[in-house]
Amino acid sequence: MAGTRRTTMSDVARASGVSRATVSFVLNGTANQTISEATRDRVRLAVAELGYVPHSIARALREGASRIVVLQVGGLPRGHALESFIDGLDEELAAAGHGLLVSYGDRSLESTGTLLEAVSPRAVIDLPALYSRPDRDVADGGWIDGLAAHAMTQVSFLRSRGHLAVAVAEPNRPDPVVALLAGHVRAAARELGMPRPRSVRVGETDTTARRLRAVTQDHRITAVAALTDDLAIAILAAMTDLGLTAPKDLAVIGFDDTRHGALWRPALTTVHIDARAFGRRAARNTLGLPADDTQPTPARVIQRASA
Amino acid sequence: MAGTRRTTMSDVARASGVSRATVSFVLNGTANQTISEATRDRVRLAVAELGYVPHSIARALREGASRIVVLQVGGLPRGHALESFIDGLDEELAAAGHGLLVSYGDRSLESTGTLLEAVSPRAVIDLPALYSRPDRDVADGGWIDGLAAHAMTQVSFLRSRGHLAVAVAEPNRPDPVVALLAGHVRAAARELGMPRPRSVRVGETDTTARRLRAVTQDHRITAVAALTDDLAIAILAAMTDLGLTAPKDLAVIGFDDTRHGALWRPALTTVHIDARAFGRRAARNTLGLPADDTQPTPARVIQRASA
DNA sequence: CCCATCTACTAAATCGTGTTAGTGGCGCTG
DNA sequence: CAGCGCCACTAACACGATTTAGTAGATGGG
Numbered sequence: 033m034a035g036t037r038r039t040t041m042s043d044v045a046r047a048s049g050v051s052r053a054t055v056s057f058v059l060n061g062t063a064n065q066t067i068s069e070a071t072r073d074r075v076r077l078a079v080a081e082l083g084y085v086p087h088s089i090a091r092a093l094r095e096g097a098s099r100i101v102v103l104q105v106g107g108l109p110r111g112h113a114l115e116s117f118i119d120g121l122d123e124e125l126a127a128a129g130h131g132l133l134v135s136y137g138d139r140s141l142e143s144t145g146t147l148l149e150a151v152s153p154r155a156v157i158d159l160p161a162l163y164s165r166p167d168r169d170v171a172d173g174g175w176i177d178g179l180a181a182h183a184m185t186q187v188s189f190l191r192s193r194g195h196l197a198v199a200v201a202e203p204n205r206p207d208p209v210v211a212l213l214a215g216h217v218r219a220a221a222r223e224l225g226m227p228r229p230r231s232v233r234v235g236e237t238d239t240t241a242r243r244l245r246a247v248t249q250d251h252r253i254t255a256v257a258a259l260t261d262d263l264a265i266a267i268l269a270a271m272t273d274l275g276l277t278a279p280k281d282l283a284v285i286g287f288d289d290t291r292h293g294a295l296w297r298p299a300l301t302t303v304h305i306d307a308r309a310f311g312r313r314a315a316r317n318t319l320g321l322p323a324d325d326t327q328p329t330p331a332r333v334i335q336r337a338s339a
Numbered sequence: 340m341a342g343t344r345r346t347t348m349s350d351v352a353r354a355s356g357v358s359r360a361t362v363s364f365v366l367n368g369t370a371n372q373t374i375s376e377a378t379r380d381r382v383r384l385a386v387a388e389l390g391y392v393p394h395s396i397a398r399a400l401r402e403g404a405s406r407i408v409v410l411q412v413g414g415l416p417r418g419h420a421l422e423s424f425i426d427g428l429d430e431e432l433a434a435a436g437h438g439l440l441v442s443y444g445d446r447s448l449e450s451t452g453t454l455l456e457a458v459s460p461r462a463v464i465d466l467p468a469l470y471s472r473p474d475r476d477v478a479d480g481g482w483i484d485g486l487a488a489h490a491m492t493q494v495s496f497l498r499s500r501g502h503l504a505v506a507v508a509e510p511n512r513p514d515p516v517v518a519l520l521a522g523h524v525r526a527a528a529r530e531l532g533m534p535r536p537r538s539v540r541v542g543e544t545d546t547t548a549r550r551l552r553a554v555t556q557d558h559r560i561t562a563v564a565a566l567t568d569d570l571a572i573a574i575l576a577a578m579t580d581l582g583l584t585a586p587k588d589l590a591v592i593g594f595d596d597t598r599h600g601a602l603w604r605p606a607l608t609t610v611h612i613d614a615r616a617f618g619r620r621a622a623r624n625t626l627g628l629p630a631d632d633t634q635p636t637p638a639r640v641i642q643r644a645s646a
Numbered sequence: 647c648c649c650a651t652c653t654a655c656t657a658a659a660t661c662g663t664g665t666t667a668g669t670g671g672c673g674c675t676g
Numbered sequence: 677c678a679g680c681g682c683c684a685c686t687a688a689c690a691c692g693a694t695t696t697a698g699t700a701g702a703t704g705g706g
Binding site for chain 3: 345347348349359360363364367369393394396397398399400401402
């Protein structure tokens with residue numbers, strides 16, 4: 033059992049009485065090569081009988097890259113949208129014979145580099161980098177460009193419910209991605225003629241409560257727009273500790289429709305994003321395939337109890 | 340820029356005036372090869388100057404496997420423990436020059452197989468398979484074997500708080516892993532002389548509430564042990580809808596110390612597991628390295644408000 | 647009848663590394 | 677001084693696929 037050699041292209045060639053080159057041509061449907069239908073059948077039969085599977089490493093060595101795409105997530109907020117984005121990416125890549133490898137590289141640059149070197153992926157989608165560069169292309173399927181619209185959906189919902197001034201809940205640690213998201217929320221507020229939203233930085237529960245109280249000294253502020261559902265939940269928890277209830281004392285809206293939001297009491301109102309479609313588009317973009325015609329459905333508000 | 344060829348071993352050999360083989364011997368410290376120190380230095384200098392990096396694909400082709408380990412997670416409950424397990428695995432593998440690739444393959448078997456084939460990993464750690472086989476080895480660093488003890492920690496905490504009969508919260512969909520976990524909880528209860536715990540299957544919030552009410556008809560039941568924190572939170576949500584409060588009407592304990600548990604009101608009491616240490620041990624096991632002497636710290640209860 | 651074109655293939659180079667077998671030179675020993 | 681062992685290397689094959697260049701034979705046009 034230990035000595036069973038893997039079946040290679042040479043085996044197939046020998047079994048079907050042709051050369052290795054011919055086998056390759058048949059299997060890859062190489063253009064500008066004429067192979068008779070009879071020969072094609074012989075080759076395909078041999079492949080089936082021997083159970084031949086191409087050795088991807090040999091192929092990668094020859095082609096210069098493996099049929100794998102790496103998605104670098106880094107410290108991006110995890111959640112529903114990211115998972116859906118990954119699902120969409122994976123689906124479309126699989127359809128094109130590629131695999132997806134996700135790297136949550138909080139790790140040092142060196143080890144991530146080693147990993148990338150080891151896989152030699154056909155392409156790398158570096159989401160944090162895409163977020164921070166202003167001159168990004170559409171490698172992410174337009175997701176990030178859509179963020180401005182998503183933020184507008186969130187803020188204009190609050191506006192339509194009669195809130196004239198809002199605060200924005202953001203994570204404690206500084207991060208370019210966070211800054212970008214918060215910037216979109218502020219821009220949306222400005223566009224709607226609302227005062228510049230003050231920010232509530234979310235950390236430990238007690239300090240969060242303190243900060244929340246400080247911000248709500250301004251009695252014009254009647255709602256909080258959170259950059260993620262997790263942040264929204266932290267705000268709701270702080271409110272409970274302060275004896276406030278949503279939406280009566282303060283309305284709260286999240287972003288990204290996570291499982292936990294629906295379970296919270298009061299259930300969290302949030303923004304749902306069709307990230308799967310963005311993932312599919314990102315896949316087609318990175319592989320250089322023609323764009324699909326399916327449009328991502330626009331972001332929509334899931335209205336529950338908290339706002 | 341496009342035409343820059345990568346620097347190969349031949350380049351290094353030429354630059355240092357030796358053969359490719361010698362370069363390989365020097366870089367890999369091959370045994371039974373005598374190379375003079377002077378030559379070693381010349382080679383190392385050339386490597387540094389040319390910025391040579393070995394081509395992992397070529398190496399993988401030659402060696403038969405890449406320096407990558409794949410962790411298959413499948414449908415396992417995500418959470419804090421899994422993340423820590425992954426972190427520990429990653430640390431230790433990186434220290435040994437290997438990379439970790441995580442596959443959440445809910446996907447069809449075929450595409451996962453293709454991905455594995457494409458990477459040709461040195462080893463595959465298939466957690467769901469490990470969970471379900473009774474004759475598993477210690478490829479997971481003893482994590483799963485520890486689960487019985489973990490369940491005992493959870494149940495005996497409830498017992499020590501005066502709860503004489505408990506229910507167990509488990510997910511709706513049937514799954515061998517779930518069955519295993521639930522079995523441990525039941526075994527722990529039996530060992531403590533408690534009646535066999537009835538199960539509450541957690542689905543949509545309203546049906547969960549209905550099932551919870553049905554189970555708590557039995558007034559001896561005063562606590563719920565949940566297989567994961569997420570399930571515990573779902574129970575707490577259902578309790579809110581039923582007008583019950585924890586821990587007065589029913590105590591709830593989770594498993595795995597997720598972020599959300601601490602935020603919930605009442606804050607969730609849960610079991611914390613040192614999964615990172617299990618990850619490190621798993622890494623050493625799969626690579627065939629001698630076992631480390633660090634023992635995982637035993638599971639402990641994080642007592643908050645809910646139990 | 648000759649040349650060109652097309653069909654249906656094949657031989658061999660190539661990707662970059664690891665490793666086995668071998669080789670000249672040198673010192674030492676009997 | 678033959679013979680042996682040791683040192684410090686090198687030549688060449690192997691891994692398994694892709695792709696370029698080329699070649700017999702059939703067909704067709706003038």
